[in-house]
Amino acid sequence: MIQVLFVCLGNICRSPMAEAVFRHQVKEAGLDAVIAIDSAGTGDWHIGHPPHQGTRDILDQYQIKHEGLKARQVRSDDFIQYTYIIAMDASNVTNLASFAPDFVEGEKRATIHKLLDFAPDRSIKDVPDPYYTGNFQEVYEMVEESCERLLAFIIEKEKL
Template sequence: MSLQRISESALTHKVLFVCLGNICRSPLAEGIFSGLVDDAGLTGDFQIDSAGTGAWHIGNPPDPRSVEIAARNGIDISHQQARTVSLDDFDRFDVIVAMDGNNLATLSSLCATPRAEIRLLLNAPPMDVPDPYFGGPEGFEDVYLLIRSGCEKLLATIR
């Protein structure tokens, strides 16, 4: 194995998922992406977290509907706690993944020169992951499927 290959395999990819309150979409994305990384045998190669651009839910667990849809798909996100994006996140993470265009714009306005790449989860073509908070359980199912698809593509891109 070449030295370049050894150093590449030692890299840790740091990914932060961001939505508005960090109780619906971004906790799901964190859980889904973590599961995909685990399934690929890459757990030690990634640091994964989530945050929100708003401060309403700091310290709260994910929305029970997010916890339930994740559990139905074999993912436990019940231990997560909502937090807000900090300025340190723009230097600590390699990729900051927004769930929608509004959060993407907010992230871009928070830091003029981020080290991290800031991007939409669904970026080809650009598409928002809708916020299911004010809807029923079916919205969480739809959001789960969108996030899973986006996370699969993101992992393939990073690998």
């Protein structure tokens, strides 16, 4: 099973949006039996909370299921359990380092990417946080495009 973890700061806006969008795309591609998806935050402020209302509203607008999503914090075992960890911005990548366990040589570990690495034609490299900007539509468009390209990348790399 290929496992993908999306990460942002609080796990209530960007990463649960990416989780829901990517889960939808994976299901549409008929790969939901081989790709598992989750999300987490580097912060602990929202643990157990559902996605932000703005995230839920935009997902509802595009008829993407989000029921049951609850915020959680990144754990050190995520680096071993997941195949890919996809961060929303550079600060998330930096913050992930504080959760990473020490690895034994030969031990499987996740590869870490920024989501917008999969949208190289975009002028910005970090997904802005709509918790602060309020621009859930702009973030949705970035997430949808980048997730499509992420899925294509995984299909090619994993030979699916």
